[in-house]
Amino acid sequence: xxxxxxxxxxxxxxxxxxxxxxxxxxxxxxxxxxxxxxxxxxxxxxxxxxxxxxxxxxxxxxxxxxxxxxxxxxxxxxxxxxxxxxxxxxxxxxxxxxxxxxxxxxxxxxxxxxxxxxxxxxxxxxxxxxxxxxxxxxxxxxxxxxxxxxxxxx
Amino acid sequence: xxxxxxxxxxxxxxxxxxxxxxxxxxxxxxxxxxxxxxxxxxxxxxxxxxxxxxxxxxxxxxxxxxxxxxxxxxxxxxxxxxxxxxxxxxxxxxxxxxxxxxxxxxxxxxxxxxxxxxxxxxxxxxxxxxxxxxxxxxxxxxxxxxxxxxxxxxxxxxxxxxxxxxxxxxxxxxxxxxxxxxxxxxxxxxxxxxxxxxxxxxxxxxxxxxxxxxxxxxxxxxxxxxxxxxxxxxxxxxxxxxxxxxxxxxxxxxxxxxxxxxxxxxxxxxxxxxxxxxxxxxxxxxxxxxxxxxxxxxxxxxxxxxxxxxxxxxxxxxxxxxxxxxxxxxxxxxxxxxxxxxxxxxxxxxxxxxxxxxxxxxxxxxxxxxxxxxxxxxxxxxxxxxxxxxxxxxxxxxxxxxxxxxxxxxxxxxxxxxxxxxx
Numbered sequence: 001x002x003x004x005x006x007x008x009x010x011x012x013x014x015x016x017x018x019x020x021x022x023x024x025x026x027x028x029x030x031x032x033x034x035x036x037x038x039x040x041x042x043x044x045x046x047x048x049x050x051x052x053x054x055x056x057x058x059x060x061x062x063x064x065x066x067x068x069x070x071x072x073x074x075x076x077x078x079x080x081x082x083x084x085x086x087x088x089x090x091x092x093x094x095x096x097x098x099x100x101x102x103x104x105x106x107x108x109x110x111x112x113x114x115x116x117x118x119x120x121x122x123x124x125x126x127x128x129x130x131x132x133x134x135x136x137x138x139x140x141x142x143x144x145x146x147x148x149x150x151x152x153x154x
Numbered sequence: 155x156x157x158x159x160x161x162x163x164x165x166x167x168x169x170x171x172x173x174x175x176x177x178x179x180x181x182x183x184x185x186x187x188x189x190x191x192x193x194x195x196x197x198x199x200x201x202x203x204x205x206x207x208x209x210x211x212x213x214x215x216x217x218x219x220x221x222x223x224x225x226x227x228x229x230x231x232x233x234x235x236x237x238x239x240x241x242x243x244x245x246x247x248x249x250x251x252x253x254x255x256x257x258x259x260x261x262x263x264x265x266x267x268x269x270x271x272x273x274x275x276x277x278x279x280x281x282x283x284x285x286x287x288x289x290x291x292x293x294x295x296x297x298x299x300x301x302x303x304x305x306x307x308x309x310x311x312x313x314x315x316x317x318x319x320x321x322x323x324x325x326x327x328x329x330x331x332x333x334x335x336x337x338x339x340x341x342x343x344x345x346x347x348x349x350x351x352x353x354x355x356x357x358x359x360x361x362x363x364x365x366x367x368x369x370x371x372x373x374x375x376x377x378x379x380x381x382x383x384x385x386x387x388x389x390x391x392x393x394x395x396x397x398x399x400x401x402x403x404x405x406x407x408x409x410x411x412x413x414x415x416x417x418x419x420x421x422x423x424x425x426x427x428x429x430x431x432x433x434x435x436x437x438x439x440x441x442x443x444x445x446x447x448x449x450x451x452x453x454x455x456x457x458x459x460x461x462x463x464x465x466x467x468x469x470x471x472x473x474x475x476x477x478x479x480x481x482x483x484x485x486x487x488x489x490x491x492x493x494x495x496x497x498x499x500x501x502x503x504x505x506x507x508x509x510x511x512x513x514x515x516x517x518x519x520x521x522x523x524x525x526x527x528x529x530x531x532x533x534x535x536x537x538x539x540x541x542x543x544x545x546x547x548x549x550x551x552x553x554x555x556x557x558x559x560x561x562x563x564x565x566x567x568x569x570x571x572x573x574x575x576x577x
Contacts, residue, residue: 016316017338018230018356024338025321029280052338063340063497064321066280078281082242083441083473084399086487120324120491121242121441122281125399125471126406135283 002045006034010049021052024060028067037068065119072115073108075153078132082121088128089142094118096143100150114153156385158393159369160409163253169288172295175256181301183372187264188309190375192223195268199371201379203391208236208327208364209439209468210545211390211457214371220351221269221359230272232360233265234336235368237278237285238320238327241440242491243473246395246407247365251278251285254369255292259315261368263301264375266313269361274315277332280322289317324495328544329362330354331497342499343544366395388413388456396455398424400474401431407471413459417451419472432477435560439468441488442549444556445475465556480576481561482568485554486514492550503547506533510554517565520572527565531558 002010009030014020027046028038035042038061040054047054061067068076079097081090094105097116101109108115124130127139131146138149162170162178170178187195200215221231235258239247251258258276266274278286293315296302304312323341325331330344333355354360370392374382383391390412396419397407403425410419416438420426427433435445438455444465446453453459460467475484493507510533513526534555537547558565567575 016318019337022336022338022356025335026318026338029319029321050338060321060338060340064323066320066322081487082491083437083484083487084243087400087473087475087479087484119281120240120495121244123239123245123248123279125243125245125473126397128399128405132281137281137283 002031002042002049003034006031007049010046020050023050024052024057025064025067028057028061032068036074037071071108073112075113075134076115076117078117078119078122079105080120080122080128080130081118084121084125085129090129092143093129093131093141093146096146100147114150155411156393157409158373158385159250159257159366159395160253162257163249167253169252169292170254170256172256172292172299175254179376180256181260181299183376184260184263184301185307187267187372187375188307188311190267192268192270195264195375198379199268199374202374202382203379203389204367204370204374204382205390205457206364207366207370207394207469209241209442209466211467214363214367217351217363218265218269218361220349221361222352223270227270228358231270231358232355233262233269233271233274234332234355234360234362235262235274235276235365236327236329236332236362237276237282237365238332239279239282239365240324240327241442241469242488243399243437244397244440244469244471245399246397246469246471248282248285249395249407250365250369251282252288255285255289256296257369257372258289258365259292259296259301261371262315263306263313264371265361265363265368267311269359271361272312272314274313275336275355276315276317277326277336278317278319280320286317286319293317323497324491325497325544325546328546331544332362333360340497342497345543386412386456388454389458390456394455394470396423397471398474399471400436401428401476401479402426402474403428413454413456415451416446416453416455416472419455420451420474424474427474427476434475434477434479434481436475437468437473437553438465439470439472441473441491442545442552443468444552445560447560465552478576480518480574481557481564482514482518482574483576485557486511486518488553489514489550492546496546500543500547502537502541503543503550506537507547507550509533510550517568518574520568520574522565522569524566524569526569527558527562530554534558 204214205211325341326335331341335341350360394412435447489511493511498504534551
């Protein structure tokens with residue numbers, strides 16, 4: 001069941017669009033903000049509120065790269081793998097992160113602390129390489145800087 | 155030289171709030187525009203020669219003139235700001251939204267008035283958290299001061315403006331893909347015609363414009379089309395946000411006269427290549443533009459001149475390639491991006507681009523064959539404009555086809571030596 005807060009936040013968006021079916025992405029992002037990811041049960045609840053079939057919600061969810069249909073760790077690391085970051089040392093950054101965390105891209109650490117994902121260009125190319133941890137952008141990275149950044153997220 | 159869009163960007167990295175924005179002359183353009191007839195606004199923008207800054211360079215005033223107007227026009231009409239800055243190597247709209255959110259809102263109000271739009275959406279990248287925070291605050295301030303809402307400043311004009319955070323996909327930057335995303339669907343492109351100006355968001359007349367384009371509108375209304383043309387060093391009017399990333403001495407973003415040469419941006423503003431590195435080539439305006447090389451450096455960075463060299467100015471933020479970076483690896487990174495971001499709607503794109511990526515990977519791994527180069531050229535031909543639903547695949551072909559032309563010997567070395575010489 002959706003929590004009262006989740007329901008309220010979704011309904012607060014109704015006035016922004018002429019058709020509440022337009023809220024699929026917003027609704028899934030609201031649920032994800034509260035729970036970290038969007039489960040099958042959450043899809044069913046959203047389907048009832050918006051009048052959009054579950055199958056269509058799932059097709060929308062899997063199209064967008066910021067909606068997670070699997071559980072993620074407490075913190076999500078998004079490492080930019082696009083061209084300017086690649087030129088400025090993405091490969092080394094990725095190798096450092098995967099070996100330090102002991103996971104591959106797309107995996108979550110055993111203690112549930114971090115999920116590591118690639119992301120497309122973060123639009124901060126003059127400060128490459130870059131990554132985001134949750135909602136924070138980190139730029140001009142090197143391996144030492146990455147180590148101290150990770151310490152901030154428990 | 156005169157700065158327009160970045161003149162009031164606070165040096166401390168903060169956002170200009172409504173008080174400071176108004177003190178700097180903000181919202182005068184709206185006051186002036188609301189006293190003009192919508193058609194007059196369109197005419198002024200037409201005369202200015204403003205062209206879309208999202209990459210395609212379509213004349214802005216002309217685009218607006220296709221929207222049905224008058225008593226019989228369907229309503230609500232929509233204005234959408236494309237703030238989905240996802241073109242790799244592009245980082246210009248972020249600055250405008252983070253530093254001067256009211257500038258965007260003001261430009262949007264003027265544009266909305268020109269097409270008699272009732273509702274406006276800012277379609278923002280999901281990752282642009284700081285932009286979202288600052289735009290939300292600015293929108294609230296603009297409503298408070300009656301620049302938005304009902305009967306704006308007593309003019310009788312109404313406009314609602316909302317912020318939509320994207321779920322994240324490169325396809326959302328494509329005009330009709332963006333409209334599908336705003337309707338809560340997968341961001342597949344739509345068949346044109348009908349064009350969005352006639353039947354766009356929720357089937358109603360809609361204009362989609364890039365952030366930087368919209369930020370210019372009220373300045374043009376304030377100071378006139380002749381002033382705007384005079385800012386430029388080329389036939390395309392205005393200033394342009396130019397950027398450089400890669401191994402240059404000073405990567406960054408600069409507002410310069412439209413038509414500043416590639417060489418001036420690269421050597422004076424970006425400081426040239428880092429110590430010990432040699433310039434090989436650059437993509438002038440994001441991942442989906444053809445390479446320019448040494449012989450092109452004296453070209454003007456504008457829509458007309460760059461096209462003469464077989465490329466496009468695109469977003470105007472260049473990605474520089476040095477001699478210690480492998481051209482095959484460089485292009486492989488780009489094609490990985492395009493193959494991944496293809497929406498899968500049409501075959502040349504989803505099939506051709508993933509095929510290209512695999513071939514480039516095998517060449518990089520020393521398993522390429524001579525015939526692969528012909529096969530890559532074949533994919534470029536098959537993804538040319540006219541063969542696909544939207545511009546994603548033709549854009550993906552641009553860096554590939556030009557790399558095969560300018561860096562062919564590097565591809566051949568990989569194949570003959572059966573390894574990547576840069577590894």
